[in-house]
Amino acid sequence: MALSSFEELLKSLQAHPLIHPNVSHNAYVPLDLSINNKELALVDVSSSKALESYIWNHLKNNKSKVAFGGYLEHRGIYNRSDYFNKAKPEEKRNIHLGLDLWIEASTVIYTPLNGKIHSFKNNTNYGDYGPTIILEHGIEGEIFYTLYGHLSLDSISNIEKGVEVKQGDPIATLGTAEVNGDYAPHLHFQIIKDIQNYKGDYPGVSNQLDVEFYKSNCPDPNLLLKLGDKAI
Numbered sequence: 001m002a003l004s005s006f007e008e009l010l011k012s013l014q015a016h017p018l019i020h021p022n023v024s025h026n027a028y029v030p031l032d033l034s035i036n037n038k039e040l041a042l043v044d045v046s047s048s049k050a051l052e053s054y055i056w057n058h059l060k061n062n063k064s065k066v067a068f069g070g071y072l073e074h075r076g077i078y079n080r081s082d083y084f085n086k087a088k089p090e091e092k093r094n095i096h097l098g099l100d101l102w103i104e105a106s107t108v109i110y111t112p113l114n115g116k117i118h119s120f121k122n123n124t125n126y127g128d129y130g131p132t133i134i135l136e137h138g139i140e141g142e143i144f145y146t147l148y149g150h151l152s153l154d155s156i157s158n159i160e161k162g163v164e165v166k167q168g169d170p171i172a173t174l175g176t177a178e179v180n181g182d183y184a185p186h187l188h189f190q191i192i193k194d195i196q197n198y199k200g201d202y203p204g205v206s207n208q209l210d211v212e213f214y215k216s217n218c219p220d221p222n223l224l225l226k227l228g229d230k231a232i
Contacts, residue, residue, distance in 0.1 A: 009142055010223040015112035016168040018189060023065055028227055031058060031067035035076045045077045048177040052184030055102050067102040068227060071220050078205060093205040097214050098190030099221040105185035109148060109172045111165045113137050118145060120156045121200025130180035131156045132200055133172055145195045147202055148172055149188035150180035193217050
């Protein structure tokens with residue numbers, strides 16, 4: 001399938017790694033948290049501790065430091081929260097729109113591109129992002145946004161809207177399950193073309209009815225991150 005002009009732009013950019021560049025690409029391993037992963041049938045995915053144990057074992061078994069993946073993944077993990085569930089099955093939000101990087105809490109997150117702080121917020125619904133930052137970028141005539149979810153509270157305690165950030169600047173640290181929506185520590189990274197009227201928040205999980213819109217508005221983050229053939 002041909003890429004759009006915006007996707008081609010993302011692919012052409014040389015982004016700074018979200019995690020310190022001394023963690024090489026060889027230290028990243030794909031992680032499947034979809035409903036198709038039969039191993040998860042033996043894991044209580046409603047428990048952040050049980051899921052964290054599964055992820056750390058996955059990293060250990062693969063001799064890796066970062067687990068990644070999840071774009072357009074149909075996940076069962078959201079069944080635990082009323083925030084994602086509706087009466088009609090087709091309205092249930094269970095299709096993941098970002099790319100997750102699973103690594104320990106307090107890990108520093110770096111700015112991939114030049115930009116400015118668009119907005120930030122602590123999204124406190126059960127299973128939500130917790131502390132979240134959105135950056136605005138203007139490159140080659142395109143305005144777009146990147147979202148960073150599941151951060152620490154400190155990440156949003158001393159920042160201001162409109163402040164410029166440079167590529168490679170440390171922007172945040174990852175939060176624990178106590179503040180990040182009750183997940184194993186990780187970064188939710190999402191690219192957004194049209195932020196609409198959202199501030200400090202944007203849907204990171206879609207239902208079947210809306211997924212085509214979100215696929216267009218939130219392209220694959222790996223076009224920018226370039227994690228290579230390991231991407232899922």
